[in-house]
C-alpha cells in the first residue's frame with residue numbers, strides 16, 4: 001500500500017543529531033537537551049491540540065504532575081528515577097482522566113478557559129503545599145540522576161542521548177498512531193464532531209484518550225526534566241509555560257510531528273541566540289505566531305496527508321461482490337430493549353411512536369408516527385420548517401426527543417448516542433454537507449468503517465498482524481466505495497477540494513461504507529444539476545437492488561421523490577398531514593395546501 005523509499009534528508013538529520021554532541025560544547029549540548037524536552041512536550045500537546053483540535057492552555061499541569069511525582073517518590077522513598085518514568089506517565093495520564101472527564105464535552109474557548117483553570121489550580125496547589133508533599137514555593141531538591149544499572153546518566157552528553165533516544169521512540173509511536181484508526185478518529189472529531197459521531201466514532205472516548213496520552217507524554221517529559229535539574233519548583237509550571245507549549249504546536253503546524261519538533265527548536269534555540277534581547281522573547285513569539293497565522297495558517301511545517309497508492313491496476317483486485325467486503329463484521333453490541341409486539345416491526349425497519357421534539361417553546365415535531373418499510377425508499381416531504389430534519393436528528397440520536405419512541409429493527413433506540421445508533425446499522429448524510437474537509441477522500445470514507453475496526457493503542461503502535469489486516473480491509477473497502485460512487489481517481493484529494501456534486505457523492509460513500517441497513521439522506525439532490533440528480537436516482541435504485549438496505553430521505557425535488565419513492569410522508573408544522581404512494585400524495589389537497597396555502 002505505502003511506497004517505502006530511502007528518506008535521505010531524514011537520514012542526514014539523524015546522523016547530525018548523533019554526531020552533534022561530539023562537535024559542540026556543554027552549553028549547546030544542554031540547549032539541545034532542553035530542545036528535546038520541549039519537543040516531547042510539544043508532541044504531547046500536539047496530540048490534544050493538533051490531532052484532536054482541543055484547546056488546552058493548561059498543559060504545563062501534566063508536565064508538573066510528572067516532575068513532582070518523580071521528585072516526591074524519589075526523594076521520599078528512594079525509588080530510582082528510571083522506574084519512575086512509567087509511573088510519572090501513569091500519574092499524569094490518570095490525573096488528566098480525572099480532571100478532564102467532567103469537562104470533555106466543552107469545546108473551543110470554553111475548554112480553553114477551563115484548562116487554564118486546571119493549570120493554575122495545580123500550580124497554586126504546589127505552592128500552597130496542602131499535603132506537605134510539594135515543598136511549597138521552594139519546591140523539592142535532591143532528586144537523583146537516572147541510571148541503567150551501573151550506567152548513570154550523569155553528564156550532559158548522556159542526558160542528550162537519553163532525551164533524544166526517548167524522543168525518537170515516541171516519534172515512532174506517534175507516527176504509527178497517526179496512521180492508524182486512532183489518529184484518524186482524532187482527526188475526524190477535530191474536523192467535525194457531529195459528522196465523526198455520526199460516522200460511528202465515540203467522540204467522548206477518543207477525546208479522553210487524546211488527553212490521557214498527551215498528559216502521559218508530558219509526564220515523561222516532567223520526569224526527565226526533574227532528573228536533569230535535580231530540583232523542581234512551581235515557577236517552572238506556569239501559565240506562561242503552557243502558552244509556550246501552545247506556541248510550539250501552533251508555530252510548527254497543527255497535527256504535524258516534524259512541525260512540533262521544529263516549533264520546540266525555535267522556542268529553545270532562538271532565545272539562546274538572541275540572549276541580549278531575551279527579555280523580549282514573549283514579544284518575539286507573539287509576533288512570530290501572528291505572522292505565521294497570517295502567512296502560513298497551517299504552521300511552518302504543516303502536516304501533509306499521506307498519499308496512498310491508488311493506481312488503476314491495483315483496483316482490479318477489489319472484489320465487486322459487496323458481500324465479500326464484510327470480512328470483519330462484528331455484531332454490534334447493544335443493550336436496547338426488544339419490543340415484544342413484532343408484527344409492525346417485521347414489516348418496517350424503522351418505526352417512530354408519537355415522536356415529539358421541542359426547542360424551548362417551539363414544537364418542531366409533534367406526535368409523529370412514521371414507518372419505513374424494509375427494502376423500500378420512503379420520502380419525507382414538506383415546506384421549509386416542517387420539522388423534517390428534526391425527525392432525522394432525533395432518529396439518529398443528535399437530539400433526544402421530548403417524548404415518544406424510535407424503534408429500529410424492533411429495538412428501542414430512543415436516546416442512544418449517535419455512534420451507538422450508527423453501529424446498529426443506520427447511516428446518514430446531512431443537508432449541508434458535513435465532510436472532514438482537510439482529510440483525503442479515502443480517509444473520509446474510512447470514517448464509516450471506524451466502528452467495525454477493533455485495533456487500539458497498543459496494537460496500532462506495535463502494528464500487529466491483525467491491525468495491518470484490518471487497515472488493509474478498511475482501505476480496500478473505502479476504495480471500493482469511492483469507485484462505486486465514481487470517485488475512484490480522487491482518493492488522495494482533500495475533500496474540500498472536490499466540487500460540490502462530488503462532495504455529496506463522497507458523503508454518500510462514507511455513509512454506505514458502514515454497510516447500513518437503513519440509509520438516511522437529507523436532501524441528497526440539493527445543489528446538484530439535472531444530470532447529477534438523474535444519476536443519483538439511478539444510483540439509489542441500484543443500491544436498493546444490490547444491498548439489503550432501506551432508504552429514508554428528505555427531498556424537495558418532486559421529480560426525484562415521485563420517481564423513486566415507494567412511500568411518501570408529508571409533514572407540515574411538525575405533524576404528519578398525509579402519507580401514501582407517490583401518486584396519491586402528489587395531488588393530495590392537504591399537501592397542496594401546505595405548499596401553496598389555502599384557497600380563499
Ligand SMILES: Nc1ncnc2c1ncn2[C@@H]1O[C@H](COP(=O)(O)OP(=O)(O)OP(=O)(O)O)[C@@H](O)[C@H]1O
Pocket residue numbers: 359362364382383384385386387388389390391431
Ligand atoms: N437546534 C434548533 N434550535 C432551535 N430551533 C430549531 C433547531 N433545529 C430546528 N429548529 C426549528 O424547528 C423547526 C423545524 O426545523 P427543521 O430544520 O426540522 O425543518 P425542515 O422541515 O427540515 O426545514 P427545511 O426544509 O428548511 O430544512 C424550524 O422552525 C426550525 O427553526
